Amino acid sequence: MATQITSTTHHPPSWLSAQRKWRLPALTLLIAICWVIIWTQLQNLADWLTFEVIGLVPETHLGESINFFLYDVPKILMLLAGMIFLVTFARSFFSPEKARAALGGKREGVGNVMAASLGVLTPFCSCSAVPLFIGFVESGIPLGVTFSFLIATPVVNEIALAMLFGLFGWKIAGLYLVTGLTIAILGGVIIGRLRPERYVEDFVWQIQVGQQGSDLEYNPSLDDRLREAAKATREIVGKVWPFVVIGIAIGAAIHGYVPENFLADVMGQDAWWSVPAAVILGIPLYSNAAGVIPIVYALMGKGAALGTVLAFMMSVVALSLPEVLILKRVIKTRLLVIFVGIVAFAIILTGYLFNLVIR
């Protein structure tokens, strides 16, 4: 039996309960410090393992490949774990219910900006899309604002953002965030202008929404938030680590052998058609951002342009057929096509923008 129910008639002394209160936060802090120390020593560790322990010769193909692998696997996995923990913790302060309450009564414009920002921050499972859509519409949030929220959630992926930050620096991560938000804001504004009410299924307007779901008072303790973040970290890293290792292994295998500009012709900055091709290729593919990033990283090391690769990644992560089809229950095909069209077009523009800016 997993838990025992014990009645708590006996109260521990106050100094003990104070100690318990700080145990989990203190443990978290300790792990964070260890994380930083190991993080700064990763290259040294990889060098030591490759050239001292295994005894490979530096500056040979095999030596460089193994060194790349031993450095990158722990680096990306640590980054992933750290970022997922931080993001899940931050997100525990947001919920779709709070977003709805915050957006109620907001007009277009301000509403779109707020909805896009909340869309990025709110934890939200794609299978909630239909109840969320109806719930937003019923509480009087304009359709354009609702769409800003629905676009932002997948377009700005928190894991992708974290990985971009870790691998390419804050400028590229920031550019990704800003373009994603802009897509969501403008996409929502444009959809709002198209009189989208016509394309919403009639029954949506007739639904009487109950009051039960307003659990705004839900307020977990700090320990609960930390535990939730730890659990999410374990789950996601546990699920994606094989993909990360395989992705890096492929990258490492070609690291020393395939020329650096191997992909420049097909995926380089001058191949203009590669951006839309990458987006179209990405629509039927659906994957977690964490699974795509190692591939992205490997491609970029071989001369693929950042914009092209980023467009591919955004398309894979943001435009997924199952998610889009769920929405078909509440909106007509016409609006669905407009929605996908706007997002795809915006991703293509983002690809060109990155290819233009980063040379």
Added chain:
Amino acid sequence: MRIQIVGVGCSACHQMEADVKAVVSEQGLEAAIERVDDPLEIVQMGIISVPRLIVDGRLMQFRYRGRKSIEGILLSGK
């Protein structure tokens, strides 16, 4: 006890249902378990994010994270 599992069929919803059933049988609780998976019905309850749990008509103030969280909810009222 009447337990309603509110979910639309995503992996988290299925996992929660399995956990609820496991906890109920392990602890020998007397419970009727139902599934509410029609998005429209869910919205009519006023719920906009899933998975959720309703026990004896009351929406539980919790977020599903594994079996422990289910035990916390189902056993606290016993």
